[in-house]
Amino acid sequence: MVTFIEERPKNMAACQNLASDAKSAQKPPAPPGFLSISSKKLLQNIEINAGARVNAWVDAMRASSPTHMKSTPSIANDEGSWNLQHPSALDMFEQIIDASKGKQIVMFLDYDGTLSPIVADPDRAFMSKKMRKTVRKLAKCFPTAIVSGRCRNKVYNFVKLAELYYAGSHGMDIKGPEKHSKSNQDTELLFQPASEFLPMIDEVYKQLVETTKSTPGAKVENNKFCLSVHFRCVDEMKWSELAQKVKSVLKDYPKLRLTQGRKVLEIRPTIKWDKGKALVFLLESLGFANCADVFPVYIGDDCTDEDAFKILRDRGQGFGILVSKFPKDTNASYSLQEPDEVMNFLRRLVDWKELSIRTQSKF
Secondary structure, X not given: OEEEEEOOOOOHHHHHHHHHHHHXXXXXXXXXXXXXXXXXXXXXXXXXXXXXXXXXXXXXXXXXXXXXXXXXXXXXXXXXXXXXXXXXXXXXXXXXXXXXXXXXXXXXXXXXXXXXXXXXXXXXXXXXXXXXXXXXXXXXXXXXXXXXXXXXXXXXXXXXXXXXXXXXXHHOEXXXXXXXXXXXXXXXXXXXXXXXXXXXXXXXXXXHHHHHOOOOOOEEEEXXXXXXXXXXXXXXXXXXXXXXXXXXXXXXXXXXXXXXXXXXXXXXXXXXOOHHHHHHHHHHHOOOOOOOOEEEEEEEOOHHHHHHHHHHHHHOOOEEEXXXXXXXXXXXXXXXXXHHHHHHHHHHHHHHHXXXXXXXXXX
């Protein structure tokens, strides 16, 4: 087996050119900004080396809670407007297909909250057999990647489909399916831009486990190139205390930064890499650099997926689909409410593609 390990994309300039070439394409309307508590704004610049206050962390932690978002008066008042700006991808399926005609659809899927339900124990976030079957069929029709904050190996163990591309640790650990070359050797894509941080991540993980063990419900997850401090099962009265404990550990590690996902604090290296850049890298790896006839579709439920949504909106290619039962600030163009709706949407894509292939074969 020949393994190619890259420290940076080989043709990042080509990736930038692709974004530049797409500027002339028609872009979807800008998303509404009606949230009185914008989780996106609250999370901006929440970095340890910037000395962010614990109160700001706790505010952001509250903003990430669907319960709090649902109870915000301005959201209830503007829900109709939000639905108009981000209609159901199922209701708009025919329009989506029309926009993709003549282009290669490429699918990017988050895992937690998108392919599997959000559960109290992150180690039990299993996808259903029906969802796995659907994703397997999807991958036969379109190039498909799973993009997750989870450790790549853990996501693979959940999904168990070797034909997919996997981008774990928010895209800092990317691996593609094995391919047979002309020399009869297997080759694989392996991209890990944050390898130098591994010893530091392991060191901080041990400290966080020790420091947070006195907080009931807190769980620290080692996702190889990043760490997750889950507070879904922590009493809200203890959130400030937990944030302070995380700060006490990270104050000595200026090369790590704090971001936030859905009921989880994320500790990541300070490199400029996220799910959006992972999406661009994967498109290039798939041979779609400087390609105008590609149609990327990214489906995710978390604020960490916004980097990918924004890339697609800025490029004017494809679109993002936010999975959420409640309105949120988002760069996505469409919405779905839960993993079951995601599965229905993916099934319709598969059915449409299979019908297209059968129709073409008759001529």
